[in-house]
Amino acid sequence: MADPRAQMPLPWQSVDVRLPLKLALRRALKNSGLSREQFMDAFNEEMDDSGIDYKLTLSTLEKWVAPSAGNMIPSYLVTPFCKISKSTEPLSVQLAPLGYAPAGPRELELIRLAEAKLRAKEAARIVRETESALERMK
């Protein structure tokens, strides 16, 4: 049986994101402008608002961002962490090993613009070639 891993074109980078993720969470927390207690309170408020039965403690938060601790943030809680810290870095760290980056609304518009320009360039090339061909037929 073919190993699907061999079929995926990967810009190779380790898929072990434990340390990069912890460091990204740590930076996001530090740059959030909130103290750890404030962050914890905001996180728990977000959980309450979402109807999630989860209570973040200061001790758990410390472990999530401590490189030496084995505790990892559950995947579905990365989203509120990013929202409260106003950082997409923890998400980016998870996407990077497979060659992806987050693209927001502005990036999607830039992609549309670039694709439209590429199509226009291709259309212009076809027009030039067709005009040349018609000229030669005169």
Add this chain to the structure above:
Amino acid sequence: MSIDPGQTKKELSEAVAAAMKGSDLNRSQIADHLNEEIVASGAGKRVSVAMLNKYASPSDDTHSMPSHIIPAFCEITGSQEPLKVLASALGFSLAGPRERELTRLGQAQVDAKRAARAKRMAEAALEEM
């Protein structure tokens, strides 16, 4: 922006289940490959088939795939869906290498247009002098 971690958890479970279903590997092989990655990187706790089953169950409220396993899981199953779920929960899409180059091209177009307008304005100002 409003987020819904409960919905993200559910969608992630569904994406994990779909990724395993679409993989050429069975759950036992996926667990073996994951453990190869995890043990090789010294990440400790092994993943069992029972754990994978729990991660793939939307009705399981107590288990969710740990964040650090997701890239390896996506690599092994060849599925981007779990990553898409995480990105879309924050309002993002996945941009691969082509999309990133298109973003650069689009930005260059915007910059070039701005530069052309600045050039026209400077030229007009110089004309008036």
